[in-house]
Amino acid sequence: xxxxxxxxxxxxxxxxxxxxxxxxxxxxxxxxxxxxxxxxxxxxxxxxxxxxxxxxxxxxxxxxxxxxxxxxxxxxxxxxxxxxxxxxxxxxxxxxxxxxxxxxxxxxxxxxxxx
Amino acid sequence: xxxxxxxxxxxxxxxxxxxxxxxxxxxxxxxxxxxxxxxxxxxxxxxxxxxxxxxxxxxxxxxxxxxxxxxxxxxxxxxxxxxxxxxxxxxxxxxxxxxxxxxxxxxxxxxxxx
Numbered sequence: 001x002x003x004x005x006x007x008x009x010x011x012x013x014x015x016x017x018x019x020x021x022x023x024x025x026x027x028x029x030x031x032x033x034x035x036x037x038x039x040x041x042x043x044x045x046x047x048x049x050x051x052x053x054x055x056x057x058x059x060x061x062x063x064x065x066x067x068x069x070x071x072x073x074x075x076x077x078x079x080x081x082x083x084x085x086x087x088x089x090x091x092x093x094x095x096x097x098x099x100x101x102x103x104x105x106x107x108x109x110x111x112x113x114x115x
Numbered sequence: 116x117x118x119x120x121x122x123x124x125x126x127x128x129x130x131x132x133x134x135x136x137x138x139x140x141x142x143x144x145x146x147x148x149x150x151x152x153x154x155x156x157x158x159x160x161x162x163x164x165x166x167x168x169x170x171x172x173x174x175x176x177x178x179x180x181x182x183x184x185x186x187x188x189x190x191x192x193x194x195x196x197x198x199x200x201x202x203x204x205x206x207x208x209x210x211x212x213x214x215x216x217x218x219x220x221x222x223x224x225x226x227x228x229x
Contacts, residue, residue, distance in 0.1 A: 004158070033216070043205065043219035056216045090158055104217070106151075106158035 002027065004107035006091050012113045018079040021110045025072050025093030031055075032074040033104060034066060037088040046089075049074055050096075078112075086114045117142040119206050121220035128196050129228045136191040136223050138206030146208040148189040149217065150180055154202045162204075165189065176200070201227040 005024040013019050025032050034046040045058040049068035066076040072093075078085055088111050092104035118141045128134055140146065147166050151159040163174025170182040180191045189206060203224050207217040 035217075042221045043207075043217075045216055045218070048216060058216075092159075103161055103164065104159075106160070108156070108158045 004091055004093050004105050006089075006107040006110050008110060009108065010111050010113075012115060013081050014115050015081055015083060017081050018077060019081060019112060020075055020077045021089055021091075021112075023074045023076075023091030023093075023107060025074070025091075026105055029093035029095050029105070030072050031094045031096060032068055032072065033092045033094070034074070034076050035090040035092065036060075037090060037109070038084075038086070043090075046076065081114045083114050085112065087112060117146060117208055117210065117218050119208055119218055119220035121204075121206055121223050123223045124221070125224045125226070127226040127228060130198050131195050134191075134193045134196045134200070134225070136204050136206075136225070138189045138191065138220060140187050140189065140206075140208045142187075142208055142210075144210075145184065146210055148180075148182060149207040149209070150174065150178070150189070150191045151205045151207060151219075152202045153205065153222075159205065162191070196225075196227055198227045198229065201225055 007022045031050045033048040035043050037043045047066050048056045052068045063079045068074045088109040090106050090109045092106045094104050120139045149164045150162040152162055153159050162178045163172045165172045165182045172180050178193050182189050203222045205222045206220040209217050
């Protein structure tokens with residue numbers, strides 16, 4: 001079956017703009033998580049959604065937001081972009097939100113460059 | 116707060132040699148533990164995970180890891196490295212019951228010499 005699909009794969013924005021990234025989870029998966037990967041800070045948890053509800057949120061400013069749709073697809077949005085937002089944004093899906101279903105399946109990421 | 120330390124930023128081994136990547140964590144209770152691998156331009160792939168039980172965990176691609184509670188460690192091992200194992204390896208922890216909110220280490224870049 002198809003893996004986690006993220007679009008777009010690459011994008012360039014300028015400071016002050018906003019960006020929306022999309023993630024389609026593996027079919028049947030109901031949980032979607034987002035991570036930011038940068039050379040300086042490494043991999044950091046952004047947020048997790050399950051059944052259209054945000055379950056957990058990492059330590060990021062309010063400029064970072066997300067949502068999940070009824071078909072489990074998720075989007076994340078970053079407003080008022082800053083140079084430091086340049087990163088690889090990884091989406092991961094998992095089957096459930098509770099219990100020991102601990103395997104996250106990651107997409108290939110969306111690489112955002114802010115100029 | 117939980118944290119993960121991977122003390123080796125870069126490791127170089129010859130093909131066929133054994134490999135051990137170190138991971139130490141800081142957490143109040145026994146967390147869930149994971150090793151992921153990332154090839155250039157790719158997402159993360161799960162190699163193995165530890166939730167409870169047997170402290171020696173087998174994963175994919177011939178990797179294994181051993182959980183040592185007394186040392187707060189979860190080191191990754193492979194007896195014989197292949198050139199295709201060259202990649203970046205990440206150790207991660209999650210609080211029990213919330214296996215999707217991962218805290219990652221800074222990663223170890225593995226180079227394999229022919």
